[in-house]
Amino acid sequence: MYKKLIAIGVILILLAFGGFALLPLLLDKETIKNQVISSFNAVTGLNLEIQGDARLEAFPVPHVVINSLYVRNAPDASSPFLLKVKLIDVRPALSSLFSRKLIISVLAIDGVVVEIERLKSGQMNWLDSNVRGQSGSTSFEATKGDVLNASSITIVNALVRYTNALTGVVSEYKDVGLSLVNGSGQSKSSLNLTMQYEDIPFRISGHLGNLSQAMANEAVPSSLNIISGKSSLTYEGDIGFKDHNLTMNGKTSLETDDVVPWISLFWFGKSVKPGVSDTHYKSLPLQAKSSVSTDNGKIVLPDLSLDGAIIKGTLQAAIILPARMEIRAAIDALDLETFFASKLFEPAEPGAESIKTEDPNNSFMPTAKSPLNALSLSADIKLADTVYNLQHIKDAHLNFDMTGEDMTIPEASATLPGETRAVFTGIGRKGYQGFTLEGQLDVAGNNFSELLIIFKSKGFALPAEDFKRFRIRTNAVISTKEVRFSEMAARIENMGVLGGIIATFAERTKLQAALRISGVNLDHFISLWGFEEWRASLSDNTPDTKKEGLLPQWLKLLGFNLQLNTSLDQFILNGKVRDKTDFKLEATAAKLAFNDIKTFYNGSTLSGNVGIDVSGVLPRIEANITANTLDTDVFFANDTASEPVNAQSVDKNVERWSRKSFDFSWLDLLNASYRLKCGHYKRGTLMADGLDIKGSIDNRTLNVDNLTADVLGGKISTKLALVGGKIPALTVTADITSIDAQQLAVLLPVFQGMTGKYNINLRLNSSGIDMFSWVSNLEGTMGLGGRNVTVHGFNMPGIVREVAYVRTVADILDVVKRAFPGGDTLFSSVTGEWLITNGMLKASNVKLNNGESDGVLAGQLDLINWKLQSKITFVLKTLDRLNPPSMAIGFAGDFDAPEKLLDTSSLEQYVTHKTSERMLNQYGTH
Numbered sequence: 001m002y003k004k005l006i007a008i009g010v011i012l013i014l015l016a017f018g019g020f021a022l023l024p025l026l027l028d029k030e031t032i033k034n035q036v037i038s039s040f041n042a043v044t045g046l047n048l049e050i051q052g053d054a055r056l057e058a059f060p061v062p063h064v065v066i067n068s069l070y071v072r073n074a075p076d077a078s079s080p081f082l083l084k085v086k087l088i089d090v091r092p093a094l095s096s097l098f099s100r101k102l103i104i105s106v107l108a109i110d111g112v113v114v115e116i117e118r119l120k121s122g123q124m125n126w127l128d129s130n131v132r133g134q135s136g137s138t139s140f141e142a143t144k145g146d147v148l149n150a151s152s153i154t155i156v157n158a159l160v161r162y163t164n165a166l167t168g169v170v171s172e173y174k175d176v177g178l179s180l181v182n183g184s185g186q187s188k189s190s191l192n193l194t195m196q197y198e199d200i201p202f203r204i205s206g207h208l209g210n211l212s213q214a215m216a217n218e219a220v221p222s223s224l225n226i227i228s229g230k231s232s233l234t235y236e237g238d239i240g241f242k243d244h245n246l247t248m249n250g251k252t253s254l255e256t257d258d259v260v261p262w263i264s265l266f267w268f269g270k271s272v273k274p275g276v277s278d279t280h281y282k283s284l285p286l287q288a289k290s291s292v293s294t295d296n297g298k299i300v301l302p303d304l305s306l307d308g309a310i311i312k313g314t315l316q317a318a319i320i321l322p323a324r325m326e327i328r329a330a331i332d333a334l335d336l337e338t339f340f341a342s343k344l345f346e347p348a349e350p351g352a353e354s355i356k357t358e359d360p361n362n363s364f365m366p367t368a369k370s371p372l373n374a375l376s377l378s379a380d381i382k383l384a385d386t387v388y389n390l391q392h393i394k395d396a397h398l399n400f401d402m403t404g405e406d407m408t409i410p411e412a413s414a415t416l417p418g419e420t421r422a423v424f425t426g427i428g429r430k431g432y433q434g435f436t437l438e439g440q441l442d443v444a445g446n447n448f449s450e451l452l453i454i455f456k457s458k459g460f461a462l463p464a465e466d467f468k469r470f471r472i473r474t475n476a477v478i479s480t481k482e483v484r485f486s487e488m489a490a491r492i493e494n495m496g497v498l499g500g501i502i503a504t505f506a507e508r509t510k511l512q513a514a515l516r517i518s519g520v521n522l523d524h525f526i527s528l529w530g531f532e533e534w535r536a537s538l539s540d541n542t543p544d545t546k547k548e549g550l551l552p553q554w555l556k557l558l559g560f561n562l563q564l565n566t567s568l569d570q571f572i573l574n575g576k577v578r579d580k581t582d583f584k585l586e587a588t589a590a591k592l593a594f595n596d597i598k599t600f601y602n603g604s605t606l607s608g609n610v611g612i613d614v615s616g617v618l619p620r621i622e623a624n625i626t627a628n629t630l631d632t633d634v635f636f637a638n639d640t641a642s643e644p645v646n647a648q649s650v651d652k653n654v655e656r657w658s659r660k661s662f663d664f665s666w667l668d669l670l671n672a673s674y675r676l677k678c679g680h681y682k683r684g685t686l687m688a689d690g691l692d693i694k695g696s697i698d699n700r701t702l703n704v705d706n707l708t709a710d711v712l713g714g715k716i717s718t719k720l721a722l723v724g725g726k727i728p729a730l731t732v733t734a735d736i737t738s739i740d741a742q743q744l745a746v747l748l749p750v751f752q753g754m755t756g757k758y759n760i761n762l763r764l765n766s767s768g769i770d771m772f773s774w775v776s777n778l779e780g781t782m783g784l785g786g787r788n789v790t791v792h793g794f795n796m797p798g799i800v801r802e803v804a805y806v807r808t809v810a811d812i813l814d815v816v817k818r819a820f821p822g823g824d825t826l827f828s829s830v831t832g833e834w835l836i837t838n839g840m841l842k843a844s845n846v847k848l849n850n851g852e853s854d855g856v857l858a859g860q861l862d863l864i865n866w867k868l869q870s871k872i873t874f875v876l877k878t879l880d881r882l883n884p885p886s887m888a889i890g891f892a893g894d895f896d897a898p899e900k901l902l903d904t905s906s907l908e909q910y911v912t913h914k915t916s917e918r919m920l921n922q923y924g925t926h
Contacts, residue, residue, distance in 0.1 A: 036066060036088070045132055046071050046082070063106075064090035074128035078163055079115040082125055086111025086157075104150040112158035112176070120165045153180040160195075173197050191224070202228045208239065219247060231256035237292070249293045252301070258283035259308060284309040284339065290317075310335045313384075324376040331381065336388040377402045383414075391417045391453060402428065409439065417453055420445030424476070436479035444471040448492050466493055466521060474500075481505055494519040509560035518569040562587035590615035597625075604629035606678075620671045621697075627678035630691070656866050657772040664702075667724035672697040681709070685746055688716075700724040712747075713740025714757065729767035730774065736760040741789065756789030756827075764836065775863050778839045784846065786830035795823020799887070800852045800876050803907060812907050816887065826850055832857065839864045852878045861895060868895045876907075885910030 033054050040048040052067030071083040091106035117125040125131060158176035163169075179192040188207040195202050205227070209220020219238035226233040237250010256262065260283065286308030290301040299319040306313055313331035320326065383396035396414035400407055407428030414422050426439015445451055449467040474488035483503040490497040499515035564585040571578050583597040592612040599606040608625035673696045681691040688709040695704040704720035718734040741754040761783035768774040795818075802815040832846025841861040848855035854877060859870025871890040879885055890901035 033066070036069075036090075046126065047131065048083075052087075062092060064088075064092065066090070072131065073115060073117070074119060074125045074130055076119055076121075077115070077117050077125050077128075078165065079117070079161075081113070082115050082131055084111075084113045085109060105152070107150045107153045109153075109155045110157055112155060114158070114160045115163070116160065117163040118165060122166070151182050153182075154178060171197070188221070200228055202226065206235075219249065222250075230258060231262070235292070246299075247294045248299065250291070252290055252292045254286070254288040256287075257285050259286040259310075260284050286311070290315075306331075310339045325378070327377070327379040327381065329379070329381040331383045332385065334383050334386040336386060338387075386414075393417075400428070407437075409437070416443075416445070416451055418445045418447035418450035420447075420451050426476070436477065438477050439475075440473070441476045441485070442471075442473050445469075466524060468493055472497075495521075503560070510563070511560050512563045514565045516567045516569070517571070519571070520568060521572040522568075523572060523574065602629075602631065604631070606630060616671075618669065618671050621674070622672065623674040623676075625674075625676045625678075627676075629680045629682070630676075630678040631682045657770075657775050657864070659770050659772050661769050662728050662771075664700075664722065664724035664728050667697060667700040667702060667722075670697060687711070695720075711736075711739075712743040714738035727767050727769055730765065732762060732764040732780075734760070734762040734764075736762070741786075753792045753794075754789060755792065757787055758789070758830070759783075759785040761785075772864075776839045778836055778863065780836045782834040782836065782841065784830065784832055784834065787828065789827045789830050789848075791825045791827070793822070794825050796825040796850065796874065797852055798823045800878055803876070803879060803885075803911065812904050812911055816902055816904055816907075827855075834861075843870070848872065848874075852876065859891070866895045867893065868898045871901075871903075879910065 033050050036054070037048050037050070040046070048069060048071055050066060050069050052069075054064065054066040056062070056064050066088045067086070069083075069085040069088065070081045073079055073082040087110050089106075089108040089110070090104055091108075093103040093105040115125070119125055119128070155176065155178035158178070160173040160176055162171045162173075174196045176195040177193070180189060182189045188209055191204065191206055191208055193202075193204040203226070204224060206222065206224035208222045208224075219240040222235070222237065222239040224235045231254070233252065233254045235248075235250055235252045237248060239250075240247040286306065288304060288306050288308075290304035293300050293302075301315070301317040301319075304315040304317055306315065311331060312333045313329060315330075316328040318326040378401045379398065381396075381398040383398075384394070386393040386396055394415040397411055399411045400409045409424065409426050409428065412424040416422055420443060422441070422443040424437075424439055424441050426437055428435060428437045447468050448470040451470075470490065470492040472488070472490040474485040474490075477484040477486075482505060484500070485502075486500040488498065488500055496518045497515055499513065501511070501513040501515075504510045504512070562585065566581075566583055566585060568578070568581040571581065578599070578601055580600040581598065584595045586593045586595060590613060592614075594610040597606070597608050597610065604627065606625065606627040608623065610625075611622040613620045613622075674694070676691065676693045678691045679689065681688040688711040691707075691709040693704060693707045695702070695706075697703070700723065702720075702722040702724075704718060707716070707718040707720070709716050714737050716734060716736045716739075718732065720733075721731045723729045737759050738757045739760060741756045741758060744758065745752040745754065762780065763782075764778060764780035766774045766778045768777050798818070799816055802818075803812065827848045827850045829849050830846070832843055834841045834843045834846075836842075839862070841863065843860070844858045846857035848857065853874045855872050855874045857870060857872045859868070861868050861870070868891050870892075871888050873886055873888045875884045875886045877884045886906040888903035890903065891898040892901060893899045
């Protein structure tokens with residue numbers, strides 16, 4: 001019995017292998033090809049062609065192998081094939097052994113390339129008439145179940161490539177793999193699909209009803225789950241196919257721990273891992289739910305609710321296959337503050353990625369790879385509250401329709417801070433060069449300074465009283481290549497702005513503007529330079545202190561080049577109205593330049609260039625200014641503290657010098673080189689012609705390397721060094737030649753009543769914390785030389801003449817007193833030197849010479865208390881060559897109005913001696 005069973009088993013095995021070996025003889029190749037083609041065409045509506053052979057193989061198991069299948073592409077597509085398949089391996093059911101019809105059990109497909117393309121006409125390539133089936137005689141019913149009834153379908157090594165011929169962008173879905181196990185009877189089929197897009201893995205799994213029933217226009221219950229990372233999209237409901245169109249009726253939900261990669265994927269065409277540091281990157285969770293159905297090829301989400309970290313609201317969305325979307329949204333809250341706080345656009349640490357577009361200067365525009373560029377879109381979006389820079393943007397409304405390459409925007413509007421309403425209307429155009437918006441922008445409100453807070457910069461903290469009501473109207477062109485505002489007209493309270501602005505996006509963004517501004521108060525913008533913050537930082541001596549203000553910080557972070565041609569009319573500076581100023585402002589990273597400056601005021605012109613470079617440790621300023629007339633009283637506000645104090649107004653002489661501490665901290669803030677040339681200079685009562693100043697600021701020292709000018713009727717050449725720090729120090733070297741005494745008297749009243757020319761040589765140095773201490777610590781020398789000096793109101797020749805005829809000593813005082821009110825005295829030369837110590841000018845041998853007499857001045861000038869104590873002794877050499885008499889004139893008291901003291905004792909002795917001698921000669925001795 002045992003041997004019989006073995007024999008029967010061997011016979012059965014031989015029969016089985018024999019039957020399988022005979023299978024190639026039972027089915028011919030043409031039957032196999034026709035059934036494969038008819039099944040594929042019925043399912044897809046496309047024309048499948050087989051380029052290779054179709055063969056039946058018996059070993060190791062019976063199967064059918066078909067090589068090189070393809071579907072031809074549209075004539076104007078970039079690839080000749082819409083579909084290419086390397087091979088299909090079909091394993092027939094055992095029943096195929098006994099019938100001449102191929103009944104599939106297992107279907108395995110290897111090496112698939114699918115080319116999906118939006119043609120230049122805007123049509124999808126699979127809808128082209130050259131691609132669709134021509135005969136239309138093959139229906140799905142005719143071949144029902146041949147392919148889709150297979151118990152197992154697998155696809156490996158597949159690639160799906162999407163090409164947008166309108167933009168030139170190509171996207172690839174790589175490593176596509178499919179595993180489908182059909183259920184028997186009423187049981188559901190299981191689905192597992194994997195792929196990678198932009199290195200992001202996706203897995204679609206779930207259960208479907210009988211796939212053959214779905215393809216036969218029958219709705220089958222299904223459950224699908226799409227998983228990628230920590231995100232999950234589920235669908236529960238019916239799925240079917242009607243006339244090759246997907247039908248759905250069910251519910252869908254999305255839950256993700258972080259929506260940022262998906263924003264990146266849809267907006268930029270790629271998803272990036274923002275970083276590996278939890279402290280750097282903040283994830284943004286989102287939950288979304290909606291019912292979903294289809295209607296004539298349209299996928300409808302009528303009640304899509306969004307609840308996430310940055311958005312809350314509801315949408316009504318419709319996706320009209322293959323590439324149109326309609327959105328109607330009512331968003332309760334959109335939190336852009338939280339979105340940007342996620343630091344999506346910043347690298348976390350070395351090696352971490354950040355989202356960058358193909359143009360880094362255009363980071364917030366959809367890239368050419370964005371799937372949004374493949375859609376035709378209609379949207380009507382209302383935003384109740386949008387948070388940006390801690391400000392609330394209310395009642396925003398965006399309404400647009402994009403069809404093909406054109407977009408119309410009936411309204412894009414929002415309520416902004418400062419009771420501001422902004423409205424944009426226009427059109428958009430989509431093409432190979434990107435997307436361009438053209439239209440009109442109208443922004444009006446009641447508080448411009450409050451509106452600027454949205455930019456989150458304290459540099460824009462302008463006084464509300466001068467920046468309230470405003471309106472800005474302009475034509476606008478916005479594209480991925482440039483933003484242009486033309487024919488701009490703006491009014492902000494009393495300030496008007498006309499002109500245009502162009503921003504060009506290249507390797508480095510370039511901002512150009514031509515503006516005519518009237519009525520602007522520049523005093524409000526001084527804080528933008530940040531000197532106060534900069535100066536305050538100097539008091540902090542910690543090593544980490546950054547001695548920078550807003551301007552240096554702004555320039556160093558400047559991410560674009562700036563060219564600004566500006567004309568200012570009737571502007572305010574330092575509290576005074578100016579006539580007109582034109583200049584060109586150019587800025588690049590760490591550098592700022594004011595070129596071709598021309599300022600017109602009071603019939604005068606000032607021109608020049610000023611450059612600022614903040615690339616070093618300290619900013620460096622280079623200035624070159626030329627003026628035909630420079631009246632600094634026009635440029636500087638009245639400063640009564642700097643005006644000379646009149647002697648009559650001083651109760652205590654010590655008050656003449658201010659005890660207000662010097663503040664030369666600005667010398668610590670910058671380095672500089674400068675040159676100023678002007679035909680006529682005026683500051684208060686001081687005037688100069690041909691002024692030429694050249695110098696520098698370096699190592700907290702202000703250097704005047706050379707100052708020359710025609711001043712007070714003469715010429716001055718000066719060098720100066722002012723050293724800052726806690727105790728500022730000053731060193732001055734000055735040579736003044738041919739200065740006019742009458743003009744000098746305007747500054748120093750002691751010279752009143754004099755004419756002539758003086759040469760003054762100064763060598764001074766001092767240090768101190770205020771003007772009083774500077775004067776108190778003054779050291780140096782002053783050399784004085786004069787020629788043809790005439791003292792009006794002092795008649796030395798008259799004294800000599802009268803004294804020659806005086807008979808009595810009593811007459812001498814009257815003679816001298818009469819000499820002061822009338823007459824003049826000419827001194828051919830005045831020479832001497834003053835020694836300056838601790839604010840005291842001392843002289844012992846200043847000589848005055850004329851024909852009748854020689855004088856010697858000795859004494860001291862107390863600069864601290866403005867007191868004079870001096871005496872001029874005149875030797876009347878014409879009266880007696882051998883023993884000339886003398887007289888002395890003393891000056892004591894306030895330097896501006898000293899008291900005159902006369903000493904005529906020598907003259908009295910001379911007159912007494914002369915009278916006695918005359919009497920002896922007349923009467924003789926007895």
